[in-house]
Amino acid sequence: MSETLLDLSGIRTGYGRIEALHGLDVTIDKGETVALVGANGAGKSTLLRVISGLQPLSGGSVTFDGDNLARCKAADRVHRGIVQVPEGRQVFAGLSVEDNLTLGAFSRRRDKTVPDDLDAMYQRFPILKEKRRLHAGNLSGGQQQMLAMARALMAKPKLLLLDEPSMGLAPLIIDEIFGIITELKQEGITIFVVEQNASEALAIADRGYVLETGDIVATGSGEMLLNDDSVKAAYLGG
Amino acid sequence: MFSEFFQFSFSGITLGAIYALVALGFTLIYNASHVINFAQGEFLMIGGMGTVVLMDAGAPIYLAIPGAIVMAGIAGVLLHKLAIAPAKNADVVTLIIITIGASIFLRGLAQIFWGKDYHALPAFSDTESLSVGGAVLLTQSLWILGIATLLVVALGLFFTRTALGKALLATSMNKDAASMVGIKTGAILTLAFGIAALLGAVAGVIVAPITFTAYDIGIMLGLKGFIAAAIGGLGSSTGAILGGLLLGLAEAYTAGYISSDYKDAVPFVLILVILFFLPNGLLGSRAVERV
Numbered sequence: 001m002s003e004t005l006l007d008l009s010g011i012r013t014g015y016g017r018i019e020a021l022h023g024l025d026v027t028i029d030k031g032e033t034v035a036l037v038g039a040n041g042a043g044k045s046t047l048l049r050v051i052s053g054l055q056p057l058s059g060g061s062v063t064f065d066g067d068n069l070a071r072c073k074a075a076d077r078v079h080r081g082i083v084q085v086p087e088g089r090q091v092f093a094g095l096s097v098e099d100n101l102t103l104g105a106f107s108r109r110r111d112k113t114v115p116d117d118l119d120a121m122y123q124r125f126p127i128l129k130e131k132r133r134l135h136a137g138n139l140s141g142g143q144q145q146m147l148a149m150a151r152a153l154m155a156k157p158k159l160l161l162l163d164e165p166s167m168g169l170a171p172l173i174i175d176e177i178f179g180i181i182t183e184l185k186q187e188g189i190t191i192f193v194v195e196q197n198a199s200e201a202l203a204i205a206d207r208g209y210v211l212e213t214g215d216i217v218a219t220g221s222g223e224m225l226l227n228d229d230s231v232k233a234a235y236l237g238g
Numbered sequence: 239m240f241s242e243f244f245q246f247s248f249s250g251i252t253l254g255a256i257y258a259l260v261a262l263g264f265t266l267i268y269n270a271s272h273v274i275n276f277a278q279g280e281f282l283m284i285g286g287m288g289t290v291v292l293m294d295a296g297a298p299i300y301l302a303i304p305g306a307i308v309m310a311g312i313a314g315v316l317l318h319k320l321a322i323a324p325a326k327n328a329d330v331v332t333l334i335i336i337t338i339g340a341s342i343f344l345r346g347l348a349q350i351f352w353g354k355d356y357h358a359l360p361a362f363s364d365t366e367s368l369s370v371g372g373a374v375l376l377t378q379s380l381w382i383l384g385i386a387t388l389l390v391v392a393l394g395l396f397f398t399r400t401a402l403g404k405a406l407l408a409t410s411m412n413k414d415a416a417s418m419v420g421i422k423t424g425a426i427l428t429l430a431f432g433i434a435a436l437l438g439a440v441a442g443v444i445v446a447p448i449t450f451t452a453y454d455i456g457i458m459l460g461l462k463g464f465i466a467a468a469i470g471g472l473g474s475s476t477g478a479i480l481g482g483l484l485l486g487l488a489e490a491y492t493a494g495y496i497s498s499d500y501k502d503a504v505p506f507v508l509i510l511v512i513l514f515f516l517p518n519g520l521l522g523s524r525a526v527e528r529v
Contacts, residue, residue, distance in 0.1 A: 054417060090415040099385030102401070103408050109401050141367045154267060182384030 005190050006051070006082075010060035013050055014227045017129055020046045022058060022214040028159070033107040033181075033191040035222060037198035037235055038211035044194040045087050047211070048161050051192070053086045058169055064159070079107045079157030087167065089144040091151070093137030097128055100136050104154030114154075121150045126178075142173035149180065160184065162193040166200065178204060198235040202226045210235070241372030246494035247487065248370075252379040252448070254486020255386040259441035260463025261470065261478035262393065263434035269410040269473050270430035273333045277317060277341035279460020280348075281438030284310040287348055289443050290357040299360070307439040313344065314435025318428045341456065348453035356367030359446040382444045389440060390479060393433075406430060417448040438463075458502065469512050469521030479518055484508075 007027040014020050028034050038044050043045050049055035051062060053074035062069045064082060064095070092100050101121060102150045107115045122129035125146050132138060136147055145165060152160060165181065166174040174197070185191055195201035202208050205222035210231055218231060225231050260278060267275040288306025289338040293299060321340050322333055363377040383512075396403040409426045416423050442451065442459075466485045470477025485505055493501040512519065 052418060054414060074417040075420045075422040078418065084417055084418045086418055090412050091396075092411045092415065093344065094411055095407060099404055103404055103416075103421070104419050106401065106405060151419060208412070 002031070004028070004063075005030045005032075005065060006192070007063040008047075008051070008060065009063070011047065011050055011057065011062070011196060012059035013046060013055055013057050015135060019058075020214055021050070024211075024214070024216045026209060028190060028192055028215070030190055031188050033128060033185045033193070033204060035198075035201040035205035035208040036192065036194045036211055037196070037201055037225075037231075039235070040196060041213075042211045043214045044211055045163055046189065048163050048192070048194055050086060051077075051082060051159075051161060053082075075107070078155055081156070082149075082161065083152045083155045083157035083159070084161040084163065085145075085148045085152045085163060087163040089141070091136040091139070091144050091146045091147050094135060096133055096141070097136055098132040100151050101128070101132075101154050104151035105156075107155055108218060117156075119152060125150050142169050142176070145169060145173075145177055146180070153184075157189060159190045159192065162191065163195075165193065165199050166195065166197045171185075174200065198231070241493065244373035246370050246490045248373060248375050248379055250487035250490030251483060252376070252382050252486070253489060254483035255382050256441050256445045256459070256482070257388055257462050257466040257485050258479040258482025259389065259437050260459060260477060261466035261482045262390070263437045264322075264464055264467040265470075265473060265475055265478045266434045266437070268467070269408060270427050271322070271333070271410075272330050273322065273337065274464065274472075275431070275434065276334065276337045276460060276464070277344060277357075277456075277481050278438055279456030279458070280341050280344040280435060281310045281314060281435040282442030282445070282459050283345070283348060283451070283453060283456040284313055284435075285439030285442030286359070286446040287319040287352050287357070287453060288439075289356060289359060289446065290451060291352055293359075301495070303443050306437060306443060310435045310439030310442075311432050314433075315428055317435070318431035323424060323427070329431075341460070345453055345456060352453060354394065354453060356450045356452045357446075358450050362444075362445040376448065378444075378447045382448075385440065386445050389437060393437075393475070421516070450464070462505050465509045468509055469519055471522030474519070476519040477519055477521035484520075 004027055008026040010023045011021050012019065012023050036044055036047065046055055050057060053072060054068065064080060069077060085182050092103065100120055105117065108114065109128065127143055128147055128150060131143065136144065139147060146214050162181065165177050169177065178200050181191065181193065185204065193201050193205065202222040206218065208225045209216050210218040210225065218225060218228065260282065263278045264275060267273055270315060285306050288303045288309045291303045292302035297305065317340050321336050325333060325336060361378045362372050362381045365377055367373045368376060397407055405416065405421045406426050406429065409421055413423050462485060466481035467478045470481030484506060488506045488508055489501050492504045
């Protein structure tokens, strides 16, 4: 029996008077890779913001590693190991690549091993080492995505949240990014990936959820969802 | 002829250094929160008047000055914690209006508790002036330039060498992403207000021996600092320094060559002219962005 890392139960939240999530339940076990797929505006990013503590709840609870996170602020959640790679990269454009990476480790900045981790990160992403003195804003979209992922990894995540890692990238780069995600998965990091690019995401996921206008409408193994006719029709282009 | 020019340049650069410090305070808070903090001038008042009050209470000047600066720093932190932070998701214009309210409040408190009189602080050095190229150079000007330079260098090191400084920059660039790497963005904003207040207070103390200090000096000095920041291009630290010096010199030359009656009009004419031709200021943001 595997251990639950993240348990979302009855999550409700909204923007003003419009409710975006209508009481949904999601669980993620330790070491699992889980995909959340759904159309634009279904509430995928909102759910990730809830988990990161950036979007207040109007109902339900977030339990991580056995603790209720109701009173845990965004910055403290990073400290606990919930780290998000936000939609659209959101690197610190005016800071150097290296500064972006060291800021990634801000939650453990007194940890003596940070420089070693930086070296390890440069080995994993040689392109970032090459460009480490450049402003992050000068990198290409794919490089920025790698930087955003590397920045998140610098925090030593227990749960890595990936919001649309393939958005706006060329197909070759998308393959590279999903290759990296697969590597991370093999290293045992628990991953929750949110994607419009449903086929790629479900292909690497152990399990998947399908989100439609604020409700979970289907769930199952990645393979099962990939072959589900209604999911196919709605998200995989027939 | 030249001695006159030197004379005006000395006083222009001296004033300019003060404006630059005020402008840096505006820039810091603007970058961190997009708020234009119109209470910035009051920190100068607290710096100057606080020193006067502490000296009246018997403190020697070398204790009164740090005391007043700390007082202003606390005022800056409280301004954020009590007035700005509780307004959470209010839009920027609302926050700016809050800072105007806060400045009136601080000025009122000073008027009630510290009085309405004008005070002069003694110059920091016993020798009050030197003669350079036929012009009179106040030793206080050297103090002002030295201290302002020191602060600018310290600020530069803070932003380029410390994790906290970089965290502040990161927060100003992207608040959500900063939260996602574990930066407590609320605390960072408080820190920005604190530092801006310290900068203002130092400026208020070092200028007091030259210009007098009183409960209401914050209005004009604050506005001029804001103009310096806007001329330089809001958000740019180098621009703030440049804008401050430019403004100081323009004011001194106008006062010297035309009439000192027009001195206080200079900043307002300058901002109109410069923003007409360069809407983003001298070094306004040319943001690097790629989507």
